[in-house]
Amino acid sequence: MGEEVPPAAAAEAIGEVSNGITYTSYRDETQLAPIMALIDKELSEPYSIFTYRYFITLWPHLCFMASHEGECVGTIVCKMGQHRSTFRGYIAMLVVIKPYRGKGIATELVTRCLQVMRESGCDEVTLEAEVTNKGALALYGNLGFVRAKRLHRYYLNGVDAYRLKLLFPRPQDASSLMPEPHAQSSSMNACQEEGCHDHHDHLDHHDPESTYGRNMSLNHLYLEALSLQDQQLRQPGYNSTNYHDVQHHDCAHGCSHDSDLKGQRLNMGITQTLS
């Protein structure tokens, strides 16, 4: 810490209209109040002003709003930073108010954030959602998120959570491992066109890191200091990781894990059936 955060307004965002909904990037303090009002209204857990500012001041380009006729109807709040050996994006809060669900607004908000994260060099993106939140789970599933873990009684209402994780393709192994290179769909609207909008019924996934009792217990997981490093990392175009470094780093005992080599070394004949 110690650096003054440059004014968020520097990243000028011009609203884009689609289906009557205007999408804007976070611009300045004047937008903080409507975002807070929206989230406070829709999510059960109260967040302190510090929580909002933590995310929005440090990653203003990872906060978007959806408005209809001047009213803010949806918002997304995210962050990104170094997590162990990967550069990781994290979706903290996502809200679309009830009358506007099922119109693909949430998908659009998430898609915008994911694009910024991908361009900023994120290897992966994570978030948590209630296991009962079918709408959110379907939305993230359609975008390529995998349910990596289940977290027992994660929320204070006693409901379990899934930790969802999206892995971005790694340029270097996409060509070597893919039998047929898939045509990357770059259309942002593909998901909406495929009709995933029926899934947004209960779309308000709680921000997992902010259930209070939980904060205490997950200290070790999320104690990511607001360090200078964070400030550097959020510069667009920063590429933090190299696949091979990651592999070596993962193994605490200094062994190289080269799965191809292993495959050759241990090619065992296996009995196919019993009889």
Place this chain on the structure above:
Amino acid sequence: MDPGLGLAGNGTSQVSPMAQQSAATATFPVVDQTKWADATGFLKAACDDLGVGELIHGENFSLFEAMSALEIMDPKMDAGMNTTGYKTVEEAVESGAAPIFLTISQIIDVMDHLLACEATWHKGHSLAQTVFSCLYMLKLDRTTPNALLHAYCKITRATCSLVRTAIVLSDIHEEEDFVTFGFGLPLDAEGDNKCLATLNAVEESLARQLRGCKGAASGKKKSTEEVEPLQDDPELEEDFCESVLCRLRFRKSLYHALVYMEKPLGRGSEMAQKHITRALTELAAVRASSGFLSARRPLKDPVESTCTASGQPAVGFDESVNRRLLAPTPPRSIDILSWNETLNYFEQLLNDLNRICSLSSDLELEDLLQYIVDFQKSQPDLVARARLQLLLLQDGKLLGRETVTDSLYRAIKLQNERPARDTETYNFLTQCGRLTMQLIRTMCTNPAWQRRKLGRVIQEWGLLLEQAEFSRETSFRKSGVGGQLEKTGWTDDVVMGWAAELLCWVVTHFLLLGFELELYSPNEYCMVYWYLDHALMTLMHYKLAKERRRLEAELVKSNDTSPESAKKKGKKKKGGTIKPVVNKEIRFTPSVLLLQCYINLCKGFIWMLAALTADRKIIHRETIFNTELERFTQRFELLHKIVVPEPMTYLDFREATRHRHQSVKELYQVAYDHFMSAQQHIQELSQAVSKTPKMESVIKAQRVVDIRQMEQVALRNRIALQIAHQAGPGENLRVTFEFSLHPCFAVAVVKKP
């Protein structure tokens, strides 16, 4: 000064007038040579300097601090804003919220509500908001004049203390499972080990009372010692006596059972089981008493979720008195379990404890692991899992008998006359022992946490094997017998084979657990069943090799005494110096047959998906930001870091599931055949289970359930295949997958769109 992050409030900061005043007038005492200076002016200047969105904070101000911050005076966050209710126990008691002399119905309500609180505490809520929301529990000495209430509260406190100690010792819980923190509440009190004496005295006088009622009812002469009736209506006396007695006796039996289960080496198991049976009987009587109690005092407005048998609210409970003890978090009230849920909870707890007590003390490691998996199938709560863990690992020994390393030596000796006792083997087995302990502990945790921790176990186990392989490879090269490993893996090496088999088992358990936790989405089913099939086959390979070694060892012993020439089943041994097994069939144990059933179901499912996809009954959608490759990588990243089962890449998966040369009809047929052979093997498994008399009861019961479930899955999927095939090609049917019949194997549900 370090402006940086956010600022609470609306951006203007003020130093309170009171602080200014006191700063101006106060004189600071000089202590420890510290010189105090007035910083008010400096602070004021600094505040004026701050703009909107700026905050003064320490270097360690992180997300954690930001999230933990509370906004004072905001009723949504500040628990202190709620000023309703009593502030202290004393205040509550003085106001008459907890009268000592209660009617018998009121005492029963207190007992019931307290029991509900206890169950809620076991389920992970704080002691302060559950058991100690009872004012009588907070001031237990006050209740002495009311012997019945006093005895009940005292044994409740003693039981809670036993439970908490066991949970803390087992150390298999997360903060979400259980709050061990006691908030300084009076949970451990001296003399509570004598709680039974108090209880027995009360029980005895009640029993006498009951006999008196019964005697009076049957017209016999009243006993000479007149006991004061519990209430005024002689008609109801007997029912009230019985209602109270069953509650007391339930508590007593539960307490006894828990105490006996603490005895080392499971020596108390038999006695504990007797008390568990008794407690279950009494619990049934408690349940039955609800009819009488609720009929006596019908509620004006019946509520579904009452915590007492009578349906009436209990006297003497107040959550607000402990408000100050809670963590500085936003105020939150909790829901106490309903009366019915409470009874169900204790019933399951007792049944689970009973299953733990039935565990035989001479179980082999392999069966022991299977036992834990099967035990977990009924989703036991933490209290039972903690007791299981304490029984399995006592003083670092398996079931308190021998160290895991010794047990491994013994297991290996069964297959080989001369287990190597060299340093290398010893070190390896010691490491294996350590990891096995870790595995057992992990398997007693809640399934969600368990799967995460299993990931770590798998990684460590993989590393251990890799290191061992490396050192062995070197020694093999020296002695010129290299090349062995390439063909057969470690099947000819007793020690390595054992470790590899265990690792494969953990991997299959890890993958299967993912289904139970609903971690996989339909577009991953194919890859998961494919990888699972691979792991199961590798496991089978090692299991059969072990069986063969066992037979060989037996043969060496009997030395050509059995001249049968039946054809050997299983895999032929390649090379080696011991005479190959040819004249005896490899025995198919239930565990081997279960594997075979799983393998058939996996293969059936993989081919079924291939057929349905080729027939355009299911459509796979592409995702925008990544492809199946990334999802495969993510899903099996962990398994790519270990040596067995041999890591499989995405390319392997694509190649294996492409089925370029088969027609749709052939694909349907192959899938159908796999489900057919699954059914055959399920039959064989069923027979094998009934022919194995010495099977652990928990394992046997679970196999019976498994068999029924798998039969249904195989049958239903065969029917679905037939329907889909008959419908002809194209998107004329909607196929979805459900886990309604088996937690890990899906059934295809075919519907017209």
